[in-house]
Amino acid sequence: MRIDATDVRKTYGDVTALDGLSLSVPSGSTFGIIGTNGAGKSTLFRLLVGHDRPDAGTVSVGGADVTEDGRRIRERVGYLPEHIGFPDGLTGREVLGVHRATRGLPKDGRIAAAIARVGLTADEADRRVSGYSNGMQRRLGLATVLLPDPDVLILDEPTAGLDPRGVDEFHAIVEEITKETDATVVFCSHVLGEVERLCDRAAVLHDGRVRASGPVDELAAGASEAAPAATDAGATGESGRDAGGLRAAFREAVGDDAARRAATDAEEVAP
Numbered sequence: 001m002r003i004d005a006t007d008v009r010k011t012y013g014d015v016t017a018l019d020g021l022s023l024s025v026p027s028g029s030t031f032g033i034i035g036t037n038g039a040g041k042s043t044l045f046r047l048l049v050g051h052d053r054p055d056a057g058t059v060s061v062g063g064a065d066v067t068e069d070g071r072r073i074r075e076r077v078g079y080l081p082e083h084i085g086f087p088d089g090l091t092g093r094e095v096l097g098v099h100r101a102t103r104g105l106p107k108d109g110r111i112a113a114a115i116a117r118v119g120l121t122a123d124e125a126d127r128r129v130s131g132y133s134n135g136m137q138r139r140l141g142l143a144t145v146l147l148p149d150p151d152v153l154i155l156d157e158p159t160a161g162l163d164p165r166g167v168d169e170f171h172a173i174v175e176e177i178t179k180e181t182d183a184t185v186v187f188c189s190h191v192l193g194e195v196e197r198l199c200d201r202a203a204v205l206h207d208g209r210v211r212a213s214g215p216v217d218e219l220a221a222g223a224s225e226a227a228p229a230a231t232d233a234g235a236t237g238e239s240g241r242d243a244g245g246l247r248a249a250f251r252e253a254v255g256d257d258a259a260r261r262a263a264t265d266a267e268e269v270a271p
């Protein structure tokens, strides 16, 4: 399912979260949205699943307007918010059971399949979620959104707060999903390396607008050609490792200071 946002504007009181944002995500792509804190990523995701409405502009998923067809779209879209809570008294498997029942999904082995897909062991699935680590909670969250076999996965900073091993393991799960299904996957991140690893396309979001968008290779190559000095400084400067041309595209789009802050974020979670 493709996703289109056109001239989207969203304000909260005096704060303009999205300021004429336009974006197209082709069906079946793995699309990374990179942005600094407050760029508007979570706001955009809430609009994409109809949890909030734009003040102006349109958002469509699979050609259907989200503000008119929200309920039907949400049946086909798996949305993993940045912060997800589970009832403490339940086991992981029971949480999935509640989600299955609430969504009216059949008892056809999909819970066991989702548990296996996200790499939770049977023993872990039968433990109470109150004892889950952050990484296990993320896996369980992903399992809940996989239950209906969604056509679109929207993941809001899915690796934030995970340790390097947890990040790697989560990446491997997403890679497997993108290889084995036709799902369109959209996720946002501060970390350029994970967008380079997982995505075929990306957009740089800054101050509520898309500053650059396209295939990851082209974004990286275009910026390297246009700004060789930025590439040199950005690729190896703050992080001491070559993060590739996407960092140059990001610097070009958001400016040095914002890019430096994002590089620092990346340091915290990079292996």
Ligand SMILES: Nc1ncnc2c1ncn2[C@@H]1O[C@H](COP(=O)(O)OP(=O)(O)OP(=O)(O)O)[C@@H](O)[C@H]1O
Residues within 6 Å of the ligand: 012, 015, 016, 017, 035, 036, 037, 038, 039, 040, 041, 042, 043, 044
């Ligand atoms: N419910 C809300 N009420 C008021 N302001 C909000 C609300 N939601 C978002 N904002 C503001 O809108 C702007 C965009 O926020 P948003 O959470 O979408 O950014 P983000 O890119 O997801 O940031 P982060 O990386 O920190 O999660 C920020 O200035 C934020 O403070």
